[in-house]
Amino acid sequence: MNVAVLLLSCSRFRMYHMSITKSQSVLLSFLTEAFEAIGGVPDEILTDNMKTVMDEARTEHTAGRVNAKFAGFAADFGFQVKPCIAGRPRTKGKVEAQMKLLDEIHAYQGKLSLPELEAYIQKLCDRVNQSLHQGTGKVPILALEKEKNSLHPLPAERVRSSYRIHHKLVKINASNMISYQSRPYSVPAGYQGKTVGLQVYDHHLYVYYNTKLLVRHPIGTAMLNYTEEHYRENLSLSMPRYPDIDDLAKKNLRTIGGAYE
Numbered sequence: 001m002n003v004a005v006l007l008l009s010c011s012r013f014r015m016y017h018m019s020i021t022k023s024q025s026v027l028l029s030f031l032t033e034a035f036e037a038i039g040g041v042p043d044e045i046l047t048d049n050m051k052t053v054m055d056e057a058r059t060e061h062t063a064g065r066v067n068a069k070f071a072g073f074a075a076d077f078g079f080q081v082k083p084c085i086a087g088r089p090r091t092k093g094k095v096e097a098q099m100k101l102l103d104e105i106h107a108y109q110g111k112l113s114l115p116e117l118e119a120y121i122q123k124l125c126d127r128v129n130q131s132l133h134q135g136t137g138k139v140p141i142l143a144l145e146k147e148k149n150s151l152h153p154l155p156a157e158r159v160r161s162s163y164r165i166h167h168k169l170v171k172i173n174a175s176n177m178i179s180y181q182s183r184p185y186s187v188p189a190g191y192q193g194k195t196v197g198l199q200v201y202d203h204h205l206y207v208y209y210n211t212k213l214l215v216r217h218p219i220g221t222a223m224l225n226y227t228e229e230h231y232r233e234n235l236s237l238s239m240p241r242y243p244d245i246d247d248l249a250k251k252n253l254r255t256i257g258g259a260y261e
Contacts, residue, residue, distance in 0.1 A: 013038070016121050036154065041078055048084050058084065
């Protein structure tokens with residue numbers, strides 16, 4: 001699991017976001033939702049040199065190079081990107097200190113589903129935002145109200161919507177398929193009747209069950225989307241005594257592919 005944090009420097013108000021991947025699309029969606037939650041955009045964002053932000057790290061002697069897509073995102077929202085100097089952790093000490101709070105989630109390893117874990121992290125975030133900050137002597141959620149005065153306005157909804165990742169819960173049918181945009185996609189055998197989560201970004205469909213990534217499908221125009229492995233698993237369950245299930249699966253998939261192309 002990965003947890004990102006956005007921390008406002010003055011109020012120390014923070015927002016956490018949990019994700020199974022470190023995709024740039026996930027980062028941009030998190031920042032979009034975070035800006036919407038605080039009702040504005042900071043003038044400057046201090047980041048580390050992660051690859052989702054920087055093509056080349058900033059060092060003592062070079063300015064580094066911000067990734068073109070992230071630079072476009074910053075321009076759309078109207079903030080300046082200020083990368084830290086690589087190898088100088090004290091620059092981002094405010095954030096590093098806050099991430100230590102997440103050590104608490106290790107006590108729940110294997111005990112929480114994905115929605116339960118997300119709820120727990122949000123509960124943890126609410127707790128620290130409502131507690132007295134020892135460094136500033138202020139309660140972050142109260143200090144936020146004053147800090148909001150220095151935020152830039154949000155861009156138009158159409159701009160924000162283009163960066164959001166939408167989440168959807170769907171049920172796996174008896175054929176071990178889920179539907180997205182009226183097209184069926186396969187999942188591994190053994191999950192019939194289960195409710196799974198869908199996320200769409202980077203032109204792929206991600207299917208999760210609790211905290212487990214079941215499959216990643218490229219999104220295309222095919223009317224039926226099987227992986228050979230999933231089809232073979234389902235076929236072996238329905239025909240356990242068939243002598244050459246691999247050969248049969250390949251023949252069937254060729255037939256199905258020809259019929260739907």
